[in-house]
Amino acid sequence: MIKNLSFKNFYSFADETVIDFGLGKKPTPSGYDIEIEGERYNKAIAVVGANGSGKTQFLKPLAFLRWFACDSFLGSAPDQAIPFFPHQLKGYESSFFELEFMLKGVDYRYQLELTTEAVVSEALYEKTSSQFSYLFKREKTAKGYSFKQKGFPFSKVQAEKLRSNASLLAAAHSYDVAEAQPFIEFFNRIESNIVSSGRRHFQQGAVIDVAEKFQQAPALLEKMSDAMSQFDLGLNSVEIRKLVGHDDTGKEEQIFVPFGMHSTSDGQRFELPFFEESSGTQSAFVLLGPILNTLQKGGIAVIDELDNDLHPHLVPHLLEWFEFDHSNPHQAQLIFTCHTPEVLNLLQKHQVYLVEKRDQNSEAWRLDDMTGLRADDNLYAKYMAGALGATPEL
Structure with missing residues (x-):
């Protein structure tokens, strides 16, 4: 403390x-x-x-x-x-x-x-x-x-x-x-969204970094998914999947990408990678990383x-x-x-x-x-x- x-x-x-x-x-x-x-x-x-x-x-x-x-x-x-x-x-x-x-x-x-x-x-x-x-x-x-x-x-x-x-x-x-x-x-x-240049925004790298941390902590992943759905962002849940991406040199690497699970009132379902979700949804996802981790560990x-x-x-x-x-x-x-x-x-x-x-x-x-x-x-x-x-x- x-x-x-x-x-x-x-x-x-x-x-x-x-x-x-x-x-x-x-x-x-x-x-x-x-x-x-x-x-x-x-x-x-x-x-x-x-x-x-x-x-x-x-x-x-x-x-x-x-x-x-x-x-x-x-x-x-x-x-x-x-x-x-x-x-x-x-x-x-x-x-x-x-x-x-x-x-x-x-x-x-x-x-x-x-x-x-x-x-x-x-x-x-x-x-x-x-x-x-x-x-x-x-x-x-x-x-x-x-x-x-x-x-x-x-x-x-x-x-x-x-x-x-x-x-x-x-x-x-x-x-x-x-x-x-x-x-x-x-x-x-000390968990923070601040780096030396200021606030860390929800650009692609931040979303991927936070997704990987959630994937490594199943209890946090479940709390994050519940919270995102409670925030009334049009989500039923959030899933994180391991995909193949490329680094700055073009070399293949494994990355973790969050997907939002959606459904309509008549039972239709679809999903979106978070990079196609709204800025508010992405921002909430990145924000929950340090907050939920702090609440879990102190x-x-x-x-x-x-x-x-x-x-x-x-x-x-x-x-x-x-x-x-x-x-x-x-x-x-x-x-x-x-x-x-x-x-x-x-x-x-x-x-x-x-x-x-x-x-x-x-x-x-x-x-x-x-x-x-x-x-x-x-x-x-x-x-x-x-x-x-x-x-x-x-």
């Missing part, structure tokens, strides 16, 4: 910005609460704001940290730039991230400072009593890196020679350091434009999956952006962030940080009237 994330100098956010899932004791209990040892945390957070305000960039740190912690060692070349951008006016400064999370009942803190060329420092801390003690600390020096560890037995020689564009967590995992495995599993449970779904190509009535339905224990048995979390202001009628003020860009710098705030905003205020009406900010200036 993620408790909070702070980041600085990342895309359009120049200053320190915090995504806080903690509630404190004041907010009225809701179905979107996680309670652990007397503390409460959000299951769902909506991010609202005008076009170009920085909503996608607000979610990118989580997607980036997942890639960096899990895949940067084997997934990038030794001389490759680290795939992110600092704020355009602060490219000469490093970027910083601090993630606090709970794993198997223990609190951890992961810190990372880096530029697009090199890691400046990387550290993982474990909470013991009331203090955090480091498991490992890695810092850049004139000759490479210094490395200290307590209970994280990665070779000091390897750590100090580790290339500058890779995570020590990812490297330790590739060298079969058992102590790295739980953290890799944690970061891998973790957090980081979804940009949850309402894109979907009917507004479907958004409450998706949120309900995270609300109830029978559909969310592992207390999975969800953070999402949307352009549907009606979401303000579904969530409370501590479950909504607004994002606004001022003087080319994005800023974000949670609604319960606003002075004078009451718990029983009509958030939708106030937002539509412009009283909360984060609306287009027309």
Whole structure:
């Protein structure tokens, strides 16, 4: 479970910005609460704001940290730039991230400072009593890196020679350091439709990738098929078939293609490959990949434009999956952006962030940080009237 994330100098956010899932004791209990040892945390957070305000960039740190912690060692070349951008006016400064999370009942803190060329420092801390003690600390020096560890037995020689564009967590995992495995599993449970360039759209490659993952998980495949038919998309069910396709070089390869099963009221039946279905159907299919996987395994779904190509009535339905224990048995979390202001009628003020860009710098705030905003205020009406900010200036 993620408790909070702070980041600085990342895309359009120049200053320190915090995504806080903690509630404190004041907010009225809701179905979107996680309670652990007397503390409460959000299951769902909506991010609202005008076009170009920085909503996608607000979610990118989580997607980036997942890639960096899990895949940067084997997934990038030794001389490759680290795939992110600092704020355009602060490219000469490093970027910083601090993630606090709970794993198997223990609190951890992961810190990372880096530029697009090199890691400046990387550290993982474990909470013991009331203090955090480091498991490992890695810092850049004139000759490479210094490395200290307590209970994280990665070779000091390897750590100090580790290339500058890779995570020590990812490297330790590739060298079969058992102590790295739980953290890799944690970061891998950050499911997202965001890549470095922004939201991953429902083009053919995305549909095929998601279809293959569903095919490998029969339980998820069944839930996806049921959900697609419940969404009233004219589908009775969805089947995934293994077909022969061709890669970019013309070489034959096996691909997984979803087919929509349709029927009419008089019993006639037909099927369509998903590439002939509507954009909304394709978008819903791709969206269900990270959402259903998160609900089944736990973790957090980081979804940009949850309402894109979907009917507004479907958004409450998706949120309900995270609300109830029978559909969310592992207390999975969800953070999402949307352009549907009606979401303000579904969530409370501590479950909504607004994002606004001022003087080319994005800023974000949670609604319960606003002075004078009451718990029983009509958030939708106030937002539509412009009283909360984060609306287009027309």
